[in-house]
Amino acid sequence: DADVTQTPRNRITKTGKRIMLECSQTKGHDRMYWYRQDPGLGLRLIYYSFDVKDINKGEISDGYSVSRQAQAKFSLSLESAIPNQTALYFCATRDREFTEAFFGQGTRLTVV
Amino acid sequence: GENVEQHPSTLSVQEGDSAVIKCTYSDSASNYFPWYKQELGKGPQLIIDIRSNVGEKKDQRIAVTLNKTAKHFSLHITETQPEDSAVYFCAASISGTYKYIFGTGTRLKVLA
Numbered sequence: 001d002a003d004v005t006q007t008p009r010n011r012i013t014k015t016g017k018r019i020m021l022e023c024s025q026t027k028g029h030d031r032m033y034w035y036r037q038d039p040g041l042g043l044r045l046i047y048y049s050f051d052v053k054d055i056n057k058g059e060i061s062d063g064y065s066v067s068r069q070a071q072a073k074f075s076l077s078l079e080s081a082i083p084n085q086t087a088l089y090f091c092a093t094r095d096r097e098f099t100e101a102f103f104g105q106g107t108r109l110t111v112v
Numbered sequence: 113g114e115n116v117e118q119h120p121s122t123l124s125v126q127e128g129d130s131a132v133i134k135c136t137y138s139d140s141a142s143n144y145f146p147w148y149k150q151e152l153g154k155g156p157q158l159i160i161d162i163r164s165n166v167g168e169k170k171d172q173r174i175a176v177t178l179n180k181t182a183k184h185f186s187l188h189i190t191e192t193q194p195e196d197s198a199v200y201f202c203a204a205s206i207s208g209t210y211k212y213i214f215g216t217g218t219r220l221k222v223l224a
Contacts, residue, residue: 004155031210040121042201043156043214050210058211090155097210098144098163103155 003027006091006104013081013111021076021107023091032074033101034058034066037088046089049074081111114139114206118215125192126223133200133218136184141207145185147176150199150217159200160187192222 004025013019025032034046045058047066055066063085065077078085091104115138125131137145143164148156162169162176162185169176173192178185185204189196202215 040216042118042216043203045211048210056210092155098205100146100158100161101148101156101212103148103157105153105155 002105004091004093004102004104006089006107008107009105010108011110013109015082015111017081019078019081019109021089021091021109023074023076023104024072025074025091025093025102026072027093027095027102028071029093029095029102030071031094031096032068033092033094034064034074034076035090035092036060037090037106043090046076078109078111081109083111085109086111114142114204114213116202116204116213116215118202118218120218121216122219122221124221124223127192127194129192131187131189131192131196131220131222133187133202133220134184135186135202135204135215136182137204137213138183139204139207139213140180140183142183142204143207144205144212145176145178146203146212147187148201148203150201152198156201189220192220194222194224196220197222 033048035043049068052068089107092101094101117136146161149159150156175188200218203212
């Protein structure tokens with residue numbers, strides 16, 4: 001089983017719909033992250049969390065919200081999806097700073 | 113804001129040749145520089161990292177060099193193989209935060 005699991009792997013949704021992307025990890029790490037990947041733009045940080053009571057905005061948090069339901073679970077929501085949120089989304093975990101980040105396999109989201 | 117520039121965006125080499133990917137960062141206090149490899153349909157995976165108190169690090173066919181004065185670091189892959197074909201991302205820590213800035217990625221193709 002993968003250390004970091006994202007569901008769904010692919011999703012097509014309509015403009016204006018609410019959608020949730022889920023992430024769970026078995027690494028036992030406190031730090032969890034959501035990134036967005038667009039062609040030519042690399043990975044950009046949306047939100048990050050260091051424990052269930054700690055949520056922080058990243059570079060591009062507008063239009064997104066997150067929930068840290070447990071140490072192992074971190075979900076990303078788009079309250080009202082728009083076409084420019086079409087992208088590949090990655091969840092990641094890290095044990096502590098300046099160490100390896102472990103990424104999920106990604107969720108490809110298309111907003112039509 | 114802080115920035116990481118990565119070049120080239122695409123790179124094709126013959127099997128057995130060397131490949132070099134370069135990144136330049138803007139935060140002079142950055143102190144951690146990881147490199148990630150992303151294969152098709154998968155999340156990024158750490159291949160090597162370096163801290164600011166070290167100038168070079170090697171792991172078999174992969175090496176990273178860091179020039180703090182010039183604020184640039186490079187990934188070197190020797191004796192390239194077809195399985196090295198992937199997208200490679202550099203990243204740099206942002207001082208005073210728990211964030212990392214990623215480069216825009218390099219698509220490496222190793223031609224058999």
